[in-house]
Amino acid sequence: MPDTTTDGPVATSEEEVSFNDPDDRDDEMHSMIEQWVRKLVDGVTDARASEAFDAWLDVQSRFHDYSHRNTLLITLQCPEATRVAGYRTWQEEFDRQVQEGESAIWIWAPIITTRCPECENSSSYHDSSDCEYDETDPEEWDKGLVGFRPVPVFDISQTEGEPLPNLETGATGDAAELVPTLLETALKFSIDVEVVEPAAWTYGDAKGNCTYSGDQSGQAAVEVRNRMNRADLAVTLIHEYAHAKLHGGVDDPERAKRELEAEAVAAIVGRYFDLDTSGSEYYLAAWHGENPEEILDRLDRISRTAEIFILAVEEYE
Numbered sequence: 443m444p445d446t447t448t449d450g451p452v453a454t455s456e457e458e459v460s461f462n463d464p465d466d467r468d469d470e471m472h473s474m475i476e477q478w479v480r481k482l483v484d485g486v487t488d489a490r491a492s493e494a495f496d497a498w499l500d501v502q503s504r505f506h507d508y509s510h511r512n513t514l515l516i517t518l519q520c521p522e523a524t525r526v527a528g529y530r531t532w533q534e535e536f537d538r539q540v541q542e543g544e545s546a547i548w549i550w551a552p553i554i555t556t557r558c559p560e561c562e563n564s565s566s567y568h569d570s571s572d573c574e575y576d577e578t579d580p581e582e583w584d585k586g587l588v589g590f591r592p593v594p595v596f597d598i599s600q601t602e603g604e605p606l607p608n609l610e611t612g613a614t615g616d617a618a619e620l621v622p623t624l625l626e627t628a629l630k631f632s633i634d635v636e637v638v639e640p641a642a643w644t645y646g647d648a649k650g651n652c653t654y655s656g657d658q659s660g661q662a663a664v665e666v667r668n669r670m671n672r673a674d675l676a677v678t679l680i681h682e683y684a685h686a687k688l689h690g691g692v693d694d695p696e697r698a699k700r701e702l703e704a705e706a707v708a709a710i711v712g713r714y715f716d717l718d719t720s721g722s723e724y725y726l727a728a729w730h731g732e733n734p735e736e737i738l739d740r741l742d743r744i745s746r747t748a749e750i751f752i753l754a755v756e757e758y759e
Contacts, residue, residue: 461519461548467592471548475514479734482726495726497521498741499706503713506749510741512549519547523597532596538603546594553589556580617673620715620755624679627754633686634663635679643667650678652685662686673717680751681708687747698728703744710748715755 461467461474482494494517501517502510504524516523526547532538558573558580628635645651650666664682669675684707689700712719729737 461592462545467548471515471550471592474518475511475738476734478514478518479737482729482737492726495706496709499709500713502745502748503710506710506714506745506752508549508745510738510745513745514741515549516547520597522599523547525598526595528593528595532601532603536601536604538598538601540596540601544596544600546596548592548594550590551593552587553591554585554587557586617676617715617717620676620717621672621679623755623758624676624683626758627751628664628683630754631683631687632661633683634661635682636663636665637668637675638665639668649674650682652682652689654686654690662690673712676715677708677712677717677719680711681705683751684708684747687750688743699740702726702728703740703747706744707748707751710744711751711755714748714752 461470463470478494498514498517501521501523502508502513505513505516505526508516516526526549527536529540529546532540625635625637645665645667648667649669650664652662652664654662662685664679664686666675666678666682681704684704685700688703688707709719729740732740
């Protein structure tokens with residue numbers, strides 16, 4: 443059986459932690475995320491801050507359909523994870539067994555149950571709240587999200603048993619196929635896109651440019667400089683699409699923050715499709731002075747936008 447008896451959080455290596463104390467687990471999970479964000483922002487002049495952010499981008503690219511909070515938890519506990527599932531899920535669905543002595547990776551799972559149509563609390567919390575809704579019996583309430591709870595999962599590397607033939611999640615196409623697909627997906631997001639030959643490029647050393655129409659449509663126009671390196675062209679397209687999706691009408695003083703968000707989205711999507719984005723630069727100093735909740739909001743924007751683009755590309759495959 444997996445080891446879940448040690449009080450936590452516990453450092454499993456220089457960078458990794460685990461949450462093994464059931465009494466404090468939920469609070470410790472919240473606390474460690476806040477500490478990670480604070481260290482990220484406070485250490486903007488330290489190379490380790492960029493390494494920490496890059497590690498999260500890697501995990502988010504592998505778990506693109508997970509929330510940014512859960513990928514942060516995975517990053518803190520097992521940054522090399524590639525596929526996670528619950529103890530019994532590995533047994534019953536994949537015929538694999540968690541190896542003895544392995545520590546659980548703790549993430550948050552949604553709590554779905556019947557909830558009050560007015561205050562959206564479960565019946566037990568509704569009874570102790572100030573909500574006076576009584577138009578329908580609790581047995582007639584619809585189910586919905588009422589909160590989250592810590593749940594243990596384990597990475598494929600912590601298990602043994604039958605192989606998973608379709609385990610690969612990143613290498614779904616090379617850049618030569620990805621570029622035309624990205625050009626097609628621009629239509630879905632109401633983005634006008636043009637690949638401009640170098641001789642006609644008017645934006646100097648920039649690889650791409652995104653502008654917005656001044657009318658209510660908010661139409662975005664993306665131009666990218668053509669180049670032989672199709673992987674670099676694909677990442678540039680994603681970067682400019684991220685601007686189009688996230689930054690219409692944003693004032694210029696926020697430019698450094700916009701660039702960081704767009705570059706992070708491009709890194710996640712590029713890595714998901716097996717592109718090398720190791721040359722990306724993250725100007726983390728742009729976030730200096732922001733509180734942890736503001737940073738978490740930005741990570742949420744990054745992860746959600748990357749997920750939208752990944753799903754859009756996959757629809758064309």
